[in-house]
Amino acid sequence: MSETGKPINRIDGRLKVSGKATYSAEFNQPNMAYAFPVRATIAKGKIASIDDAAVKKEPGVLSVISHKNAFRLKPLDIQAQMKAGAAFLGENLPPLQSNIVHYPGQFIAVVVAESYEQARAAAYKLKVRYTVEKGATDLKTELLKSKKPKMFMGEEAQVNEGKAAASLASSTNRVDHTYSTPVEHHHPMEPHATVALWENSDQLTLYDATQGVGLTGTIAAYFFGLKPENVRVIAPFVGGGFGCKGLWLHTLLVAMAAKAAGRPVKLALTRQMMQTNVGHRAATIQRVALGTDANGKLSVMRHHTDSYNNLTEFFEPSGKQSLVLYEAPLREVTYNVAKLNRGTPTFMRAPGETPGTFALESAMDEMAYKLKIDPVEFRIKNHTTKDPMKGHEFSSEFLLDCYRIGAERFGWSSRNLEPRQKRNGKYLVGYGMATATYPAGRSASSVKVVMKSNGDVTLLTASIDIGTGTYTVLAQTASDALGVPVERIEVKIGDSALPPSPLAGGSQTTASIHPAALEACKLLRAQLAALATADPASKLNGRKPEDIGYADGKLFVTADPNKAESYTDILKRAKRNEMEACATTQPISGAGLTIPGALCTPREIPADQNSDIKQHAFHSFGAQFAEVWVDEDFGTIRVTRFTSVQDVGRIMNEKTARSQIIGGVIFGIGAALMEATEYDKRWGNAVVRTLADYHVPVHLDVPPIDVHFIGKPDPHISPIGARGIGEIGITGVSAAIANAVFNATGKRVRDLPLTPDKLL
Amino acid sequence: MRAFKFSKAADAGNAITLVSANTGARFLGGGTNLVDLMKEDVMHPTELVDITRLKYADIKKTGGGVQIGSTATNSYTANHETIRQEYPLLSMAILAGASAQIRNMATNGGNINQRTRCSYFYDVDMPCNKREPGSGCGALRGINRNHAILGWSEKCVAVFPSDMAVALTALGAVVNVEGAQQTKRSIPIGDYHRLPGDNPEKDNTLKQGEFITSIELPENDLADHSYYLKIRERSSYAFALVSVAAALSLNGSRISHVRIAMGGVAHKPWRASLAEKWLAGKDATEENFKAAAEAELKQARPLEHNKFKIALAKKAIIRALQGAMAGGAYGLHDKTDQG
């Protein structure tokens, strides 16, 4: 009977495939103008002069905005922004506020015209002269003057610095290698776009392709000096995010343009802009050393990452999994971070773990090979049931089952320990595996539920569906919580005017919003029950709340199910057109809400005693298995089979969940074999600028992907028991593939991606 | 993209007159290359003359060979029965290029006139002699793993991206063009594209206003043994790192006739004449294929990031010849090599 977990189709699927789902660029407004940004052509320096005379003569041009005439935004002030919940900017660079250039491609002006074509054509005419300074464009050079950051998002960044050396030296077995990963780009299908609309100079509406309507609204309000409730952000559908749809400068830029033009303005980024202006995953150089005793038990793990950032404190946290996986008495995890004049790095699907598991899980494979132990065995031998740093038990952990089930489904036992043993025609065949892991987060969330007297239900929350299935699984949860079929449930999300929910990031949406949805539905049922039990005309009259059950759109007496009454009858008799309930739920040690004004009543929300990070460590786990065929003549690699077994708590919808894992694995195949953005260090420009050069897997690159879920609800994260699922699928994939390539060829490639030149 | 004038040509004469009269004018085929370059501001023609409705879309037999219309789409050409039967190499090469959607739009004339994918050429903030003569070659000392190993100059190290043209080169095609006042020329494909020398801004020998009417394929005895091998960084929808079109005819085990051309290695489709010369009259053995590949690649000069292309090209020549031996498009059609 339970809807939750069923592999039902997306309730918004029909809208999407028929083109009726409206994305932000499609919210055309009457009298709308178009903005096209002008971007810096140098890596570092100052704008010496800017001459817009020629631009203004172009047909249709309404306004040209640069640092000389731009609206003065509130200046950066991290403390004040934190207080206002407006600290989480893609890059700390409010647009067009000064003449300083920090990277090639930085927005330095914007042209507003009657049409997109006119704005774009006129933008070429802007004459900009620079005072050029020497930019920091080469990672290796800049690392010489890099810094050791103290903190990463509230956690200690340097763990046991310098402590591993002695233990490594005295370990019986040691591997110590350097692994590198390139710059990667998110490239969601839907390019970023924003339509900005002002009313009365203090009310702003943004139709924005964003992963968080609340976040975007709060930040925009801060910089324009508006009341948070006067900024409304709308994003009913978002065509993928992967971390690059937080708040980036174009969103502020278009609001500035709309203010200057006195009209609604649309700004859509080009693919080329998406290569610079909305973040990327920074390149990493990681050195991983492992030591074991004579029995193959890890005695020490060391993971050092060299990377860079620009204009934020964020850096690629690729040591994260090395603080969570395996039992080892000592671990050292450290970072050096340089600064580059390059578009700002940001979160990208499984930030940290994606490049980090490549390094750690390759090193694990190298050690297993050195010890002549099967890589699965080696991991089982070193398994931990506790968070190795904090000592807490994992809230729910079935990693050993993932290994076992994965090995069985994949046929791992036919793997040869020695490489180059298996051939198929001209191909060398290899098997490889790796562990997957990602932390499970949960934040506060509010959900409102409304029931009409005809029994139709609407669920409302300011959450986002970035393609993951938020709409669908919310309807499934409400269906079970109310006993109403999914078809009668409408879900409204993607609007900051709705009850607040966290941004769709960090794989936390499901874990956060479902407890609130459940609670709201419970409240609604209680209100309905209260009406009925107090009504002398009702069959439920006089019953206690705890004696009432529900199913099929009815309340009934649990002891005597014939005594039942439908929701519609209860509402009609009470002459109510509709009834609503709203609930805010908060994990005991989760994040707070950012828009207090819109909290549900009661204002004092008791935490639900779950997700207590002082009691448990919250992580998901999995095991990834890959088969590759390598054509040694050409250095070409085909992933021919893939098995992914995931322990991610309760599965809310078997189909959308599977899609997340399949998508993660495909993302990982891209990272393993082809994705890389290269830069020319002479100028700092990217030389991979479009989807013609930035290769992501095509259908033929994607083998059958066998996904299996352990499916055991996590008893400690929430009453629902679901952890996140959006990111873990990619983790470990590139290591599994590189390990399979080693098994096939005997060649260990420690530098991603594994393009043909690296095997020749 | 900048503003431009647009017209649909009534006939070829009209199109040629319009484009000849204005140095800023260009023919517009499927637009899959030209329009992209306009969006990136690499090219900014002042006038586009749409030629896709002109009656040059036929594929017909002529005496011994076949004439392919310039405005026929790549898809139509690749799937045409005569081409599949008599010039399977051309079908394979076209189908190895781009994506089904692009091939449906792309015309044959546009395909052989497409421009390099060098990313310095595409980025107007970078120096590039091809885009802006005299500004310097960004790729020469930049990121050049996709660039040339043969026939390049200090002025330009770009490669020509078309797959179709590689097969046309192996097949000894002739490009028929018509200019102003009905002047007609027939250009052997080997003379159509050029090496960069001191003028990389010129991709080919076509003059302003000259319209490609058709491409002619001479009769040959290669259809039973031809193969197009393309090596790239993903299974389809990527330009070649190296590609090889190989075609041969046999007299017993002896090679009586062999044609080899390479893509992804030079500013034009590279006819492997040295390899051909080595193989003529020899036995079709792996050893000879290997020696032929060595002979051809001896002249290769790698750049900083593309040394691997030399080894790759050698292996590709051998494998393509083996593919041709095995029956090429008729026999061995290996999904793992061809997208």
Ligand SMILES: Cc1cc2nc3c(=O)[nH]c(=O)nc-3n(C[C@H](O)[C@H](O)[C@H](O)COP(=O)(O)OP(=O)(O)OC[C@H]3O[C@@H](n4cnc5c(N)ncnc54)[C@H](O)[C@@H]3O)c2cc1C
């Ligand atoms: C993402 C992507 C991937 C691609 N991958 C590949 C690949 O792997 N292999 C490959 O070979 N190609 C590939 N292509 C290129 C594609 O094959 C070409 O874009 C296409 O063939 C060009 O044909 P068109 O008709 O669209 O040319 P257009 O863009 O219309 O024209 C190109 C040029 O040819 C000129 N022209 C057109 N017709 C004539 C004529 N009859 N006479 C004189 N001049 C003429 C035009 O003036 C213009 O200068 C790819 C393209 C894209 C966008």
Ligand code: SF4
């Ligand atoms: S290789 Fe040719 S196309 Fe590329 S930058 Fe140099 S001159 Fe320009």
